[in-house]
Each structure stands twice: as structure tokens, then as C-alpha cells.
Amino acid sequence: MDASSPLTFAIIGFIVGLIIGAVAYRLFSKSQREAASMRQKLLEREHQIAEMKSSVGSHLTGIYQRLSNIRDEANQLELQLKEDAAEWDIRDAAIQPSLDLSGIDPAREQQTTADASSPSTPRDYADGKGGTLSEDFGLKSNEAATPQPPRY
Numbered sequence: 392m393d394a395s396s397p398l399t400f401a402i403i404g405f406i407v408g409l410i411i412g413a414v415a416y417r418l419f420s421k422s423q424r425e426a427a428s429m430r431q432k433l434l435e436r437e438h439q440i441a442e443m444k445s446s447v448g449s450h451l452t453g454i455y456q457r458l459s460n461i462r463d464e465a466n467q468l469e470l471q472l473k474e475d476a477a478e479w480d481i482r483d484a485a486i487q488p489s490l491d492l493s494g495i496d497p498a499r500e501q502q503t504t505a506d507a508s509s510p511s512t513p514r515d516y517a518d519g520k521g522g523t524l525s526e527d528f529g530l531k532s533n534e535a536a537t538p539q540p541p542r543y
Contacts, residue, residue, distance in 0.1 A: 475481075
């Protein structure tokens with residue numbers, strides 16, 4: 392066999408092709424492994440992000456529920472403050488600057504406090520603090536001229 396024969400060139404070309412093919416396969420397969428590894432890492436990270444989003448969502452939902460409960464309690468406390476202020480007739484804005492007492496009816500409260508504080512004296516008792524029977528009840532001339540409400 393001659394060194395310059397076409398069969399020798401074909402064999403040498405085939406061997407060089409196999410070597411180049413093996414090197415190229417090795418390089419491309421390494422990039423494929425890296426790409427597959429990167430895809431796997433990407434999927435893992437996406438899964439971690441989805442878990443984090445769900446945990447943050449549940450955390451935010453819990454915070455919203457707690458905030459709603461706090462608002463409800465604050466509204467109940469404000470209502471209790473208004474009721475207590477109405478009961479104790481506290482209307483001084485300097486004492487309670489942040490308390491909104493606009494829902495309280497002052498005429499109704501003054502009427503209820505006046506009714507509760509001093510009962511009216513019976514008609515046959517003397518006007519005053521003694522509470523004894525008046526000796527001259529009905530004998531005064533000016534009382535007879537004024538119309539009197541009926542007695543029951």
C-alpha cells in the first residue's frame with residue numbers, strides 16, 4: 392500500500408472525522424447537560440417562588456383578618472366610649488378632644504338626667520326641701536285664680 396493511495400486518505404479522514412465527532416459530541420453533550428441542569432435549577436426556583444408566594448399570601452390574609460378584628464374591637468370600644476360619655480354626660484371637648492360625641496342627643500340626655508335626678512314634689516306637699524304638708528294648702532287666693540291640672 393502506498394502512502395498516497397486514496398484508501399489511505401479515506402481511512403485517515405475517517406479516523407480524523409471520528410476524533411472530531413467525538414470531541415464535538417463531548418462539547419455539545421456538556422452544554423446539553425449544563426442546559427438540563429439549568430432547566431432543573433430554574434424549575435426548582437420557580438417551585439420555591441410559588442411556595443413563597445403562597446406563604447406570603449396566607450401571611451397577608453392572616454394580617455388582614457387580624458387588622459379587621461382590631462378595627463371591629465376599636466369600633467366597639469368607640470361605641471362603648473360614646474355610651475359611657477352619654478351616661479356620664481361628658482361633653483367637654485378639651486377633656487376628650489378625639490372623642491366624637493355627635494351621635495349623642497343632648498336634649499334627650501338632659502331630660503333623662505333631670506327626670507332621674509329630682510322627682511317632682513306631690514301637690515299636697517310644700518314647695519321646698521322639708522317635704523312636710525303645707526298648712527295653708529289651697530287657702531291662698533292667687534292659687535285659686537290659676538287653673539290647676541286634674542288630680543288623679
